[in-house]
Amino acid sequence: RERAREILERAEDRDDNRLGVEAMELLDAYGVPTPEGDVVDSPKAAESVAEGIDGPVVMKIVSPDILHKSDIGGVKVGVETEDVYDAYEDLVTRAHNYQPDASITGVQVQEMADLDAGTETIVGLNRDPQFGPMVLFGLGGIFVEVLEDTTVKIAPISEPEATEMIDDIQAAPLLRGARGRTPADLDAVVETLQRLSQLATDFPAILELDVNPLVAGPDGVQAIDLRLTVD
Ligand code: ADP
Ligand code: MG
Known part of the structure; x- marks a missing residue:
């Protein structure tokens, strides 16, 4: 509960009241399982997160101005580690093309979930x-x-x-x-x-x-x- 309070207070301090996957910790704090992953703000950092995750990863654009990430091609599933660097840049380019003044928090690099079994x-x-x-x-x-x-x-x-x-x-x-x-x-x-x-x-x-x-x-x-x- 305390951890959740801190995360929300940080959010209230910003002038934007919309949060996305960068707030996944809130779910962790309440014991809701989330895939391994992190939000980063450079292609290099994305690579190092991907190196720490087994197998291919999912990458998603993180921006308060983009509500439906997949609608703008902002979700890439099954990205191999060697493609993560380019994928990061491509996601940011797509977001800019969609909305040139979109504020971009970064990119989330996330472990793949098994959708076939679930x-x-x-x-x-x-x-x-x-x-x-x-x-x-x-x-x-x-x-x-x-x-x-x-x-x-x-x-x-x-x-x-x-x-x-x-x-x-x-x-x-x-x-x-x-x-x-x-x-x-x-x-x-x-x-x-x-x-x-x-x-x-x-x-x-x-x-x-x-x-x-x-x-x-x-x-x-x-x-x-x-x-x-x-x-
Ligand atoms: P948005 O709803 O903003 O388009 P999501 O994060 O929900 O973005 O991703 C869109 C879709 O991509 C999901 O509904 C799911 O089918 C697939 N997807 C997203 N993350 C994963 C993941 N970690 N593993 C497998 N599939 C994923
Ligand atoms: Mg979704």
């Missing part, structure tokens, strides 16, 4: 004027906008409430292992929903937060993207 879900937090902090759960990734398969509860939520949220969505059978799919680790999903609902409850300064996707795999979950707005 399901992309979304966890969202926001604040309702009447009910206060709310937590949202649903199918994530590119499906979230298209299928709108989501459910909402008032935070903080209990374990049975979190389980209910999972069963509320139409994709629940997918997570439970329908049609020979490997079932997702639902205990980990429940725990994550509870932890994030607690985060919303503890910090009224968080106006909005999205983890999209939260990859729900057979052996736990991984939060691979984050976006939030602070007061």
